Amino acid sequence: DRFPSPSAHTRALQALDSAHFLHPFTDHQALAAKGARVITRAEGIYVWDSEGHRILDGMSGLWCVNAGYGRRELAEAAYRQMLELPFYNAFFQTTTEPAVRLAQRLTALAPPVNGRRFSHVFFTSSGSEANDTNVRLVRRYWDLMGQPQRKVIISRWNAYHGSTVAAASLGGMAGMHAQGDLPIPGIVHIEQPYYWQHRRSDETPAAFGLRAARWLEEKILEVGPERVAAFIAEPVQGAGGVIIPPETYWPEVQRIVDKYGILLISDEVICAFGRLGHWFAYERFGTQPDLVTFAKAVTSGYIPLGGVLVNERVARVLIEGGEFTHGYTYSGHPVACAVALANLDLMAREHLPERVRHDTGPYLAQRFAELTDHPLVGVAETCGFVAGLILVRDKATLAPFPEEWAVGMTCRAHCFDTGVVMRAVGDRMIIAPPLVMTRADIDDMIALIRRALDATW
Numbered sequence: 001d002r003f004p005s006p007s008a009h010t011r012a013l014q015a016l017d018s019a020h021f022l023h024p025f026t027d028h029q030a031l032a033a034k035g036a037r038v039i040t041r042a043e044g045i046y047v048w049d050s051e052g053h054r055i056l057d058g059m060s061g062l063w064c065v066n067a068g069y070g071r072r073e074l075a076e077a078a079y080r081q082m083l084e085l086p087f088y089n090a091f092f093q094t095t096t097e098p099a100v101r102l103a104q105r106l107t108a109l110a111p112p113v114n115g116r117r118f119s120h121v122f123f124t125s126s127g128s129e130a131n132d133t134n135v136r137l138v139r140r141y142w143d144l145m146g147q148p149q150r151k152v153i154i155s156r157w158n159a160y161h162g163s164t165v166a167a168a169s170l171g172g173m174a175g176m177h178a179q180g181d182l183p184i185p186g187i188v189h190i191e192q193p194y195y196w197q198h199r200r201s202d203e204t205p206a207a208f209g210l211r212a213a214r215w216l217e218e219k220i221l222e223v224g225p226e227r228v229a230a231f232i233a234e235p236v237q238g239a240g241g242v243i244i245p246p247e248t249y250w251p252e253v254q255r256i257v258d259k260y261g262i263l264l265i266s267d268e269v270i271c272a273f274g275r276l277g278h279w280f281a282y283e284r285f286g287t288q289p290d291l292v293t294f295a296k297a298v299t300s301g302y303i304p305l306g307g308v309l310v311n312e313r314v315a316r317v318l319i320e321g322g323e324f325t326h327g328y329t330y331s332g333h334p335v336a337c338a339v340a341l342a343n344l345d346l347m348a349r350e351h352l353p354e355r356v357r358h359d360t361g362p363y364l365a366q367r368f369a370e371l372t373d374h375p376l377v378g379v380a381e382t383c384g385f386v387a388g389l390i391l392v393r394d395k396a397t398l399a400p401f402p403e404e405w406a407v408g409m410t411c412r413a414h415c416f417d418t419g420v421v422m423r424a425v426g427d428r429m430i431i432a433p434p435l436v437m438t439r440a441d442i443d444d445m446i447a448l449i450r451r452a453l454d455a456t457w
């Protein structure tokens with residue numbers, strides 16, 4: 001049993017939790033039966049529960065605590081800013097210094113591609129709000145460009161772009177669409193570039209990547225190129241199960257969006273800020289997005305902040321077009337922006353993107369690949385500091401387990417008991433650990449994962 005005898009305090013919290021807290025994405029009947037695990041504190045790459053168990057956080061919270069826990073300078077940045085100016089809005093011709101400095105900083109961090117640079121940032125408090133912003137922003141852009149018929153946004157099945165009505169519509173999670181009559185009109189989906197699911201027999205990853213990219217072109221032609229506003233995608237699909245596209249995929253997608261003059265939105269809510277070994281993930285794949293969605297690790301999750309990086313070409317049209325009637329109370333929240341600036345300083349000083357690119361990322365890939373010697377593991381894949389294992393019934397044929405066996409969920413529970421957080425997406429076991437991990441930390445994590453796999457087997 002996961003909780004042999006939780007303390008009276010833990011049990012009291014669990015009862016209150018069941019009675020009052022509607023959790024995101026949670027089966028509350030299952031939760032009530034077991035009781036929520038109460039997380040009380042954290043340091044470095046570890047979190048502790050209310051029973052004193054230490055757990056290695058292989059998911060960086062929810063893909064966000066890139067700088068690790070317990071970073072005093074982030075707390076101090078928030079404290080200082082709260083005393084100085086806890087809030088002021090950026091509506092009605094006012095601004096605040098942290099928001100200005102962060103907008104400048106982010107545009108400077110994002111390298112131009114082929115002479116196209118990012119000049120502006122629109123701030124939100126979350127990735128969902130940022131993607132909602134994208135829907136309105138691209139439609140506004142095409143109106144201003146005199147092409148108001150360009151309203152359709154193409155996305156991908158199994159994508160995750162957030163939980164607001166527009167963001168969940170952009171996402172390709174059938175379970176989310178089923179609740180609430182989604183997607184909203186004007187959003188269509190193509191298949192994801194998931195080699196292990198969609199490959200033909202004898203098809204190489206390179207050939208598959210090209211074929212998967214051409215699903216975009218087929219959809220553009222089906223909708224009518226003159227009606228398509230944008231294509232949105234995660235560079236590596238995160239919540240969908242760490243789906244890493246073949247190297248041929250993104251260059252071909254770029255060729256296609258260029259050919260039809262369609263805006264490219266790179267949703268980097270997970271992939272930016274060092275996760276793939278670069279400040280921004282489009283650098284990893286060499287694409288030229290017009291808009292980049294960010295959130296999560298911009299503050300290492302210490303305080304909510306998100307936004308959209310806007311390419312000069314698009315920003316100019318928006319600015320010349322007059323007022324864009326869109327914004328949030330907390331767009332450019334000074335405390336969140338101050339924490340983000342401190343976080344980006346810290347990440348730069350500790351060279352976290354470079355470490356992932358040149359040192360710890362390749363080491364993680366090597367150690368993760370070794371797990372394929374385990375009888376349960378069919379495939380192990382890594383890209384920077386995201387990785388996924390496919391648990392299979394037959395290693396030779398990669399035949400899956402019956403869905404109702406819920407092997408992934410069982411493995412996830414064993415991970416928790418063993419003392420490491422992994423997430424299960426079906427039978428794909430995924431991780432996205434804090435970027436501050438050392439090689440020794442990676443060894444510890446792999447040992448814990450191996451123990452959990454043994455317990456599952």
Ligand code: PLP
Binds near residue numbers: 128
């Ligand atoms: N986009 C991507 C790629 C995400 O992974 C997420 C969240 O996991 C979101 C958008 C939504 O962000 P938020 O939960 O901050 O609204």
